Amino acid sequence: MADKDGLKVAKDYQIDTAFGNQKAFYVKGCNNLDWGVKKHLSNIFDPKSGNTVMFAFNHGYFMGSTAGLERLDLVIPKLLPAVDVLMGTRGALRTCISPDCKNAIALRVSSCSSIINEDLSPEVMLSIWETLSA
Template structure:
């Protein structure tokens, strides 16, 4: 792995303990003005000092994150479908790697939809993005998206999706926690970060999700609604 790519990944996954707490705030790319994220700057500014990295779109980077903020950016670069569309899997790469360089991103993120109607396109997107990232030293985070089919979040499906992401060259993968999550970790040769998902009932539930994820081998969590909707 090239030095620059390793260096950027080390900004996100802390070398001192091998873990990360990422702040997810890219929801607007398909959900629009999500509850408690209607004004991104207002939501994010007080939280950024506590995050190892923040996952956002280029629009939010430009308008809502101070250039002097000392927080690594994981740049969401895929999209193309909104929540109004029945099929959320029809995504393309919407932000170039040159733009990621201009924004000094520490990584780029793209969703893959294994088993969905646009599986092929999303995986080809991933392969091409990895090639582009390797050229400039920017790691790629593959997000194992399930769209509206939440029942897919089991070890068999997630193990398949995460392994495919790694086989296509993703440098780390964001996925969901599930029963037998350790099996998902064991079968994936790159680091896994667990998504927070929809707002859980209590803050304790969110903390337990983070704890159990780490105990079963995840490198960290990427939480959004369970953080900025908790107040």
């Protein structure tokens, strides 16, 4: 209840103490980014080293299956303990990654559903920020 009658001890706002979340962010060059971007980056980068191990297995949608990655459902789960971020297409993630996986996900989003020609230049890649703001 509010201190309407002055019965509680005076408030101590500790104005001589620095604000709690003003310490330097561990990803180089990202100190002044907004909270949401920092939150996403903190899921991707290791707080101790500032590094990440990203495993990209999104090549199959335009190059065909990669040697050794024909069965993603057998290979990817074995690699999860050594990987910080998984980069794949929606279909690949849904078929080989359990929903309770704690690794960060970098989802491949593009405007093409398949490749007809050998030239990939007409393809338009959308960043995750463009996708979320659309």
